[in-house]
Amino acid sequence: MNAPDRFELFVLGEGQKKLTITPDTKLPNAATFTIQKEDHTVGNMLRMQLLKNKKVLFAGYKVPHPLEHCIILKIQTTPDTTPEAMLMEAFDELIKEFSTIRNKFEVIFFFFFFFFFFFFSINIFFFYIFNLE
Amino acid sequence: MTDLELLKNRVVLESDRVYSVSSMDVPGTYPGVDDTWDIERFKKTFKVVISELTKGNIEFDLIGIDASIANAFRRILIAEVPSMAIEDVFILNNTSIMHDEVLAHRLGLIPIKADPNDFSFRWETAQKNGNTQGPTDADTIVFKLQVKCTNKKGAPKDDSLEPSELYDNSSVYSGQMIWSPQGRQEEFFKNSPPRPVYDDILITKLRPNQEIDLELHCVKGIGKDHAKFSPVATASYRLLPDIIITKPILGKDAEKFQKCFPEGVVEVFVNKDGEKEARVVNPRKDTVSRECLRHAEFKDKVKLTRVRDHFIFNVESVGAIPPQRLLPDAVKVLIEKCKVLKRSLAQINQAN
Numbered sequence A: 001m002n003a004p005d006r007f008e009l010f011v012l013g014e015g016q017k018k019l020t021i022t023p024d025t026k027l028p029n030a031a032t033f034t035i036q037k038e039d040h041t042v043g044n045m046l047r048m049q050l051l052k053n054k055k056v057l058f059a060g061y062k063v064p065h066p067l068e069h070c071i072i073l074k075i076q077t078t079p080d081t082t083p084e085a086m087l088m089e090a091f092d093e094l095i096k097e098f099s100t101i102r103n104k105f106e107v108i109f110f111f112f113f114f115f116f117f118f119f120f121s122i123n124i125f126f127f128y129i130f131n132l133e
Numbered sequence B: 001m002t003d004l005e006l007l008k009n010r011v012v013l014e015s016d017r018v019y020s021v022s023s024m025d026v027p028g029t030y031p032g033v034d035d036t037w038d039i040e041r042f043k044k045t046f047k048v049v050i051s052e053l054t055k056g057n058i059e060f061d062l063i064g065i066d067a068s069i070a071n072a073f074r075r076i077l078i079a080e081v082p083s084m085a086i087e088d089v090f091i092l093n094n095t096s097i098m099h100d101e102v103l104a105h106r107l108g109l110i111p112i113k114a115d116p117n118d119f120s121f122r123w124e125t126a127q128k129n130g131n132t133q134g135p136t137d138a139d140t141i142v143f144k145l146q147v148k149c150t151n152k153k154g155a156p157k158d159d160s161l162e163p164s165e166l167y168d169n170s171s172v173y174s175g176q177m178i179w180s181p182q183g184r185q186e187e188f189f190k191n192s193p194p195r196p197v198y199d200d201i202l203i204t205k206l207r208p209n210q211e212i213d214l215e216l217h218c219v220k221g222i223g224k225d226h227a228k229f230s231p232v233a234t235a236s237y238r239l240l241p242d243i244i245i246t247k248p249i250l251g252k253d254a255e256k257f258q259k260c261f262p263e264g265v266v267e268v269f270v271n272k273d274g275e276k277e278a279r280v281v282n283p284r285k286d287t288v289s290r291e292c293l294r295h296a297e298f299k300d301k302v303k304l305t306r307v308r309d310h311f312i313f314n315v316e317s318v319g320a321i322p323p324q325r326l327l328p329d330a331v332k333v334l335i336e337k338c339k340v341l342k343r344s345l346a347q348i349n350q351a352n
Helices: A040-051 A083-118 B002-010 B041-046 B067-080 B102-110 B122-128 B251-261 B323-351
Strands: A019-023 A028-038 A056-062 A070-077 B011-013 B047-053 B056-064 B083-094 B140-149 B170-173 B203-207 B211-221 B232-245 B267-270 B274-280 B302-317
Touching: A028 A083, A028 B083, A040 A070, A040 A083, A056 B203, A070 A083, A083 B041, A083 B047, A083 B323, B002 B011, B002 B267, B002 B302, B047 B083, B047 B203, B056 B203, B056 B274, B056 B323, B067 B232, B067 B302, B102 B203, B170 B274, B203 B211, B232 B274, B302 B323
Parallel strands: none
Antiparallel strands: A019 A028, A028 A070, A056 A070, B011 B302, B047 B056, B056 B302, B083 B211, B140 B211, B170 B203, B232 B302, B267 B274
16 A cells, blocks of 8 residues: 555665765765665675775764665765765775676686586586685 | 684684674784785685586685675675566466465466576666556566366266376466567577476466466566565575684594584594594584584684685575576676766766
């Protein structure tokens, strides 16, 4: 009856912007970003990537309410840069990281497949690498 | 391993607590250690191992990534990698005992073997065609399910027999769904016509003169919308266990120690002095039950840990997408997300 539409979880509403910035009025070099239609997947990932940057002093996110499909990300940086620039850098780094992961996975899979078919016809084939110490 | 290294790289398990859980490899945590993220270093340290692959299951290790990334993969696999499922069921006739809505729900859960990359989302085509509602051949697969149950010709009148021996079509299976190609689909999917992944899924049961006549529309969707669109049955990860024996465990204790773990984890061997000693051979098999910590004799001799950046993923496909394609698909979704966000941030920066 009055249930919200299922697609509200992931389709942007009319006139809604994916990302908005509110500069912090009390702190220098700080801003709050609101990202619509995203959740912990992106929020936590961004937070972690931002924290790995030396110029970021603070990065944190929250999902304000389970029925509001957005995340709020707060960033404070050192004076020589801006939160926007740092966020941009985080996106670039993440894209690079994901491409690396995909490429490595596909290369390894190719070799795995090769071994799988030409040397073993059994269904399961294990191999381990362990050099932990 | 020094205490600092232990805290930096391992999750430590004790009999009553787990500590050193969250990753602390951010700049400024450890003096003299620069943890700033760097693509070159990442390329060097990151490893992938595929350890098992069957028709519907893949087990692979991602070594050297952060938990937030591993968790993002898991969440994306479950909720945001698209796949096809029956969304609209048009019931032309249903005289079976199963209610329309129950039947429609059951049909929705049938996995459909069709490549989601060949289709677009309904809202995408609606946007492209100027919001004219209605399915097109680019976003919908149509199946027909027309089954009528009849008495089998020449079947004996014996109630003790199985219904399948007495009647034709007493059970309706997913294999009886017939694809009806729309528009250019017939030509496009010549080599791999869309069909249910399994032909032996029981949909409903019928008795003589009951019939169902349905038209089924499959659309592309994501697991966030409804679980039927999820391409995985399970997608989970665990951290690699690592058992560190700090002082040698000898004699009878060694055998007792071995019994604290699942088979194949710990081995008893005869050391140089001719004594029995325990050593760890395959910690991967360990369930981390922490049984050995319940015995006083092992308390100071062993440390149970998990490697914090070694993720063992186990992903089971529903069947529509082959298991080895699931991770690349998830990565694609994530990259797309980052690109969309990057673009909207760039737009704002330009406007200011």
